[in-house]
Amino acid sequence: MPGFLLHLAAPWQAWPAPALFNTRPTLRHPTRSALTGMIGAALGIRHDPVTGYADLSELSPLHYTVRIDRPGTQRRDFHTVGGGDSSTVHIGDGGRRANGKGTLVSYRWFLADAAFTVAVTCADTDLTARCAQALRAPVFSLYLGRRGFPPSYPPLLRDGLDDPVGELGNLPLNRYQDHPGGESSGHVLVDYVLDTDPQDDGPPPVRVNDVPLPGRLFGTRDVWHRTRPHPAGQCLTPRQDWLDRLDAYLNPEGTPAP
Numbered sequence: 095m096p097g098f099l100l101h102l103a104a105p106w107q108a109w110p111a112p113a114l115f116n117t118r119p120t121l122r123h124p125t126r127s128a129l130t131g132m133i134g135a136a137l138g139i140r141h142d143p144v145t146g147y148a149d150l151s152e153l154s155p156l157h158y159t160v161r162i163d164r165p166g167t168q169r170r171d172f173h174t175v176g177g178g179d180s181s182t183v184h185i186g187d188g189g190r191r192a193n194g195k196g197t198l199v200s201y202r203w204f205l206a207d208a209a210f211t212v213a214v215t216c217a218d219t220d221l222t223a224r225c226a227q228a229l230r231a232p233v234f235s236l237y238l239g240r241r242g243f244p245p246s247y248p249p250l251l252r253d254g255l256d257d258p259v260g261e262l263g264n265l266p267l268n269r270y271q272d273h274p275g276g277e278s279s280g281h282v283l284v285d286y287v288l289d290t291d292p293q294d295d296g297p298p299p300v301r302v303n304d305v306p307l308p309g310r311l312f313g314t315r316d317v318w319h320r321t322r323p324h325p326a327g328q329c330l331t332p333r334q335d336w337l338d339r340l341d342a343y344l345n346p347e348g349t350p351a352p
Contacts (some may be wrong), residue, residue, distance in 0.1 A: 095157070095181045097215035098253035099261060100129075103268060103336075104246045107166070108204040110241035111153035111303075115228040118202040120168065120239070123160050123287045124210055125304035127312060128239050130156065132249070133214075133225050138233030150306050155221065159213040159259045162241040163268040166208025173200045204243070209268040211251070247337070252344070262286075263324070266343050268336045269283035271329040281323040296320055 102124060109128055134150045141148050157241055216222050225252040229236075231249040237243050271282065291299070299316035307313050330336060 095215040095217060095259070096254075096256050097157075097213060097222045097258045098229075098255060099251040099258050099265070100212040100214060100229070100249045101209070101247060101251050101268070102212065102238055102249060103163075103209035103243060104238050104243055106169075106204050106206060106238075106240075106243045107208050108202070108243060110239060116198075116200045118200060120203045120205055120207070121160060121302075121304075122168075124158070124212060124239075125302070126158060126289070126315065127304045127306040129158055129212065129214075130154075130306055132236050132238075133229065135234040135236060135281060136228035136232035137225065138228070144310065146151075147308060147310055149308065151308075152221075152287050153225075155216045155218055156225070157215045157289055159215070159262065159289065161211040161213075161262045162285040162287070163209040163211055164207060165285070166205035168178045168203055169206045171204065173202055174198065204240070211262060211268070215258060216345060223253070226250060226265055251340075264320075265328075266336070266339045267324060267328045267330070269329055270332070271326050280326050282326050282329060283321050284324050286320045286322060288320060289315060290318075291316075292318055293321060 107124075107127045108118075109123060111119045111121050111125075130150050130153045131148075133153055133156070134148055139148050139150060212223070214222065230248075230310075235241075236245060236249060238245055251265075252258070252261070267282070267284065269282075272273045297319060300319055301314045303312050303314050305313035305315050330339060
């Protein structure tokens with residue numbers, strides 16, 4: 095199926111899972127809701143002035159296949175709101191929190207030093223072309239799960255591909271050979287998250303609650319987790335920069351990237 099490739103890397107990323115206020119976990123891979131929201135931001139889809147929510151239904155035909163280049167490590171932030179002064183914290187009915195209950199405490203989890211490559215596919219080539227063009231010159235700023243987490247690189251890698259999912263097997267990995275994950279016979283093991291049935295005898299799908307619906311609601315979908323071998327030569331060598339390796343792959347004749 096045609097589409098384009100994204101690369102998502104940053105010092106910090108967060109891919110929120112269902113949570114209570116005081117504990118905000120992160121999944122270990124980008125979610126459909128966050129990826130769709132990022133593309134919607136690039137397109138300039140605005141929040142409805144009446145409902146307060148953006149209508150992302152036009153992006154529902156998109157499919158996402160995630161290659162986990164570096165899984166990163168989970169870290170936790172400690173947040174407070176109010177600082178103990180009850181006059182600083184509003185509540186839902188328009189009033190303020192009672193005396194002695196002014197400080198709100200929450201723990202927010204994020205991924206440190208993670209990197210993902212994502213194949214975005216759709217049978218509607220006009221839609222994928224429009225999304226890719228918007229990602230080159232986004233209307234709104236892009237971020238990786240939270241507004242304080244901008245991407246380290248422009249997310250769009252390549253567009254106009256006939257088989258971006260297949261290209262994930264060839265594209266250089268943004269990781270070093272000694273990265274944990276297994277290595278044998280000149281291969282490294284790479285984790286994938288698929289939203290279409292791989293039609294094999296691997297583990298069954300799991301249900302995730304990350305499909306954006308109107309009104310800041312979320313539906314469920316099936317995803318399949320798979321581990322696939324890649325040639326160790328696709329990893330970075332010591333002191334090699336990923337952008338240099340990527341440029342050499344995309345421009346083997348040494349011509350400047352388009």
